[in-house]
Amino acid sequence: MDVERILKTNKPIPLKGRTIIHLLLIHQSITEKTAEALKPFDVSAQQFNVLRILKGQNGKPANLSTLNDRMVSKMSNTTRLVDKLILKDFVKRTVCKENRRKIEIYITKKGEEELIKMSNAMLSMEKSLLKNINDEDLQTLNKVLDKFNTDN
Amino acid sequence: MDVERILKTNKPIPLKGRTIIHLLLIHQSITEKTAEALKPFDVSAQQFNVLRILKGQNGKPANLSTLNDRMVSKMSNTTRLVDKLILKDFVKRTVCKENRRKIEIYITKKGEEELIKMSNAMLSMEKSLLKNINDEDLQTLNKVLDKFNTDN
DNA sequence: TTACAACAATTGTATATACAAATGTATGTA
DNA sequence: TACATACATTTGTATATACAATTGTTGTAA
Numbered sequence: 001m002d003v004e005r006i007l008k009t010n011k012p013i014p015l016k017g018r019t020i021i022h023l024l025l026i027h028q029s030i031t032e033k034t035a036e037a038l039k040p041f042d043v044s045a046q047q048f049n050v051l052r053i054l055k056g057q058n059g060k061p062a063n064l065s066t067l068n069d070r071m072v073s074k075m076s077n078t079t080r081l082v083d084k085l086i087l088k089d090f091v092k093r094t095v096c097k098e099n100r101r102k103i104e105i106y107i108t109k110k111g112e113e114e115l116i117k118m119s120n121a122m123l124s125m126e127k128s129l130l131k132n133i134n135d136e137d138l139q140t141l142n143k144v145l146d147k148f149n150t151d152n
Numbered sequence: 153m154d155v156e157r158i159l160k161t162n163k164p165i166p167l168k169g170r171t172i173i174h175l176l177l178i179h180q181s182i183t184e185k186t187a188e189a190l191k192p193f194d195v196s197a198q199q200f201n202v203l204r205i206l207k208g209q210n211g212k213p214a215n216l217s218t219l220n221d222r223m224v225s226k227m228s229n230t231t232r233l234v235d236k237l238i239l240k241d242f243v244k245r246t247v248c249k250e251n252r253r254k255i256e257i258y259i260t261k262k263g264e265e266e267l268i269k270m271s272n273a274m275l276s277m278e279k280s281l282l283k284n285i286n287d288e289d290l291q292t293l294n295k296v297l298d299k300f301n302t303d304n
Numbered sequence: 305t306t307a308c309a310a311c312a313a314t315t316g317t318a319t320a321t322a323c324a325a326a327t328g329t330a331t332g333t334a
Numbered sequence: 335t336a337c338a339t340a341c342a343t344t345t346g347t348a349t350a351t352a353c354a355a356t357t358g359t360t361g362t363a364a
Contacts (some may be wrong), residue, residue: 015290016278020182022297027179028224029302030172044350062314066153071341072180074352079314101312132299138167144293145174147284150181198318211348216343226322231344253329 026113030129035150037125041118046073047085054091054107061104063096095104182281189277193270199237203267206243206259213256215248223293242266261289 001015003022013021034045043051053070054062075096082105085091090111096102109117130138155165155174183192186197195203205222206214220230234257237243242263254279259267282290 015287015294016282019290019294019297020278022294023175023178023182023226026175026297026300029300030175045207046350065311075313076315076353077351080350096312099189099312099360103313124273127173129301130168130171131301133296135167137296137299138171140292141296142167142171142174144285144289145171145178147289148181149281149283150178151262198320217341227342228323228344229321232320251330251342255343 033125033129034122036123039120041114041119042088043085043090043118046071046077046081047090048077048115049080050085050092051107051111051118054105055112055115057107059106061094061096061106063102063104065102067105085111089130153292168213185277185281186274189273190270191265194240194272195237195242195270198223198229198233200267200270201244202230202233202237203242203259203263203270205284206257207264207267209259213246213248215254215256219257237263 001024003018004010010062031045038045038048041048049071050067053067057125064078064082067082068075071078073081082093084090087092089110091128092106092108094106096104131142155177156162183197186200190197190200193200201220201223205219216227216230219234223230225233234243234245238245242260244258244260246256246258248256252259256274262270285293
């Protein structure tokens, strides 16, 4: 990942700017590789994420707000995202008895089975992406990333 | 940026996976802050990027393929992206005399003036985002990021 | 009990992006 | 010259995402 080569420039890039660009380029790469890894299962990264969250519920249902809290995406998408997972028979949706405003979403047997395969594909993707980075470097990386100021 | 808190989980996340998620969360943050910084100028991050590339040409025009090489985005968008910049009178587009297949794109005076303001906004955004990270950490970060395996 | 605010999810619409096909131009070659 | 091929950009279409407005439900204060 040689930032200067990718941007096809010969003048040095300021450290802060270079860092940001570097992160954007790596994100680009992660996104592409994720899409590729999940392609055989016909799900998007976000759909995979929803399935993973539902799995983490250990049988308990999650409603849309909960899903949304644990995701990056916006609320309006979550409904349609779940719609697509229902079409694939990966999740079920029912109205919450206690509070009819809420929707409860469960992962199905089929969804769980597919999720296992997806997770394996994702793991080998991650392994490949990080194959040149040892655990010590990863620790260091995470430590620096922790320092990012992500609040406004 | 406490990954576990954001994902609202109490079980530890594997190092590799945590790193990927960490990067995705930071990207999310960069994207949001960038959009916010550029909002007063009514340009998207990609439009800003195009202007910056054109500025870097030092008066020489760039054609669409060149722009595309230096960008992350896909070719089909570049035409429409430039369309929008033309509407704002930030760039000009002419057919190349030597090779009528090619399109030459220049930044306008107005585009350059706005670009300076945009760049300042972006700089202070970057400064704010990285305010807790010193130069040594940034160097370390870049060194580890260099090790990412971004080829297929 | 009614009226109103808050909540949870959905829908509409505009904009952005991705992928494939189409258009117009140039080049090589038989 | 005529043809096929490659090049550079554009267009069409499907899908994704963002933002605002809407629907249906619940809680609560007068």
